[in-house]
Amino acid sequence: MKIIVLNGSPKGNVSVTMQYVKFIQEKFPEHELKIMNISERIKKIERNEAYFKEIISEIDSADGILWAFPLYVFLVAAQYKRFIEMITEKQVQYAFKNKYTSVLTTSIHFYDHTAHNYMNAICDDLDMKYLGYYSADMEDLFKESERKNLTTFARNFFEDIKSGVVTTKNYLPISKKEFQYKPSLSPEKIDNHNQKVVVISDLIKDDSNLNSMVKTFKNSLDNVEYFNLNDIDIKGSCLGCLQCGYNNVCVYEGKDDFIDFYNKLKGFDVIIFAGTIEDRYLSSTWKEFFDRGFFNTHIPIFKDKQLGFIISGPLNQNSNLREIMDGYSQWQEANLVDFVTDESEDSNEIDMALQNLARQVIRSASSNYVKPSTFLGVGGMKIFRDAIYGRLRFPFQADHKYYSENGLYDFPQKDMKIRVQNMILILISKIPSIRKDIYQKKLKQEMIRAFENI
Incomplete structure (x- = not known):
C-alpha cells in the first residue's frame, strides 16, 4: 500500500517524529511510506502552485494518510496549521475525502490530547476515515515495550485499510451563521484605575x-x-x-x-x-x-x-x-x-x-486576583517540573534556572516532616485496635483540625 506521511516538523527529516516513521518503514518494507515535509517547506508550498498540486496529487493517489508531527504549544506547528487552512482555501478537500487516516505525535505528553482532538476534528471535517492516534513520548523508541506498541499500531493501521473497516465520526460539523454585529455608538466608559x-x-x-x-x-x-x-x-x-x-x-x-x-x-x-x-x-x-x-x-x-x-x-x-x-x-x-x-x-x-x-x-x-489552577494548570506544570529537573535540564538551562529560583521544584517527597509523620502513622496503624480507632473514629475530625485556627 501507498501511505503518504505528512510531516509536520519544521525540522524536516531531522525530527524525532520522523524517527518513529522510519522505524515503521523498516518494520513494514512491503508498504510504501512516502514522507512529504510539509512544515519545513511551507513557504514553497504557499508560493509554488505546481508544488502544492504535486502534494495534493500524491495524497489523492494514496491508500492512507499519516499525519505525523511534534506538538507545538498545545497543537500542531503554525506551518502545519497553514497547510491545513490551504486545503479549504484552494478547495482540494476531494483529495482527502474517504481516505483512511491516523495521527502519530511525539511530545512529553503536555496537552497532547488537545492536538489529537484538533486533528481528529480536521479529519472528520475532511470526510476522512479516522483510525485513531499514537501519542509517543520523545524517548519511547528506546524502550522495547513501546517499540512493540508502535509496531502493533502500524500493523493495525495497515490491516484496517486493507480490510476496509467502517469508521465513525467523533466531531459534528461546525455550523456558522451569517450575522453582522452592530455595536451601540456610546459604550459606557470604565476607569482603567492605572491598569495598562x-x-x-x-x-x-x-x-x-x-x-x-x-x-x-x-x-x-x-x-x-x-x-x-x-x-x-x-x-x-x-x-x-x-x-x-x-x-x-x-x-x-x-x-x-x-x-x-x-x-x-x-x-x-x-x-x-x-x-x-x-x-x-x-x-x-x-x-x-x-x-x-x-x-x-x-x-x-x-x-x-x-x-x-x-x-x-x-x-x-x-x-x-x-x-x-x-x-x-x-x-x-x-x-x-x-x-x-x-x-x-x-x-x-x-x-x-x-x-x-x-x-x-x-x-x-x-485586586491582583488570579483564580486557583485546575488540573489543566497543576498537571501541566508538574510535567514541566519533572522534565526540566531531569532529562530536559541540559537543553533548557534557562528553564532550570527560573524553576530553581522560583521554587517550582516542589517535590512533595522531599518534605521530611511528612515523610517521618507517614512512617510513624503507617507503623502504628498495623496494630488492629489503633487502626480501628483511627479509621472509624478519628480520621474525619483530624483532617479538619489544622483548619480550626484559620
Missing part, C-alpha cells in the same frame, strides 16, 4: 464582526493600546531549533520585530487576544504568535496578568479550543477572565458582554 491594557488581533477586514467587537471593547475603557499581528514584521514561524533553551535568545533575534513586540507585552497588566475561528482553531497567524513566543521556553512570562479572549465564530461548538486557551492561561500562571463571542447574534447582548469583560479585567487587575 492591550488588545492584540489578526484583523484583516475592517467590516468584520471581530473588528467591531475590538472597537467596542477599546471604547469601553479610558486607554487601550492595540497591535495587529499583520502589521508586525515576522520573518517566519518557530523552527524548533531549541537555541532559546540556553538563555531565551531566539534564532530570529535582530532579524524581525516580533521579539521586541512580544517583550512589550510583559509591561501590560491586561492582555486581550482577539481572533476569528479558522477551522478548529484561530488563524495560523495566531498560531505563529504562540509558537514564536516559545523563545521564553517553559517560563510563565504572563504570570499574574489578566487575560481575555474576544472571538468571532462558534466557540461553543469548539470546546477543544476553549480548553486550549484555558490551559494556556493556566500554564502562564495568569488569570483567564472570560471569553466573549458573537455567537448570541444579539448586538445588544454582545455590547454588554464586551463592557462586562472590560469591567472584570480592570477589577481583577486592581
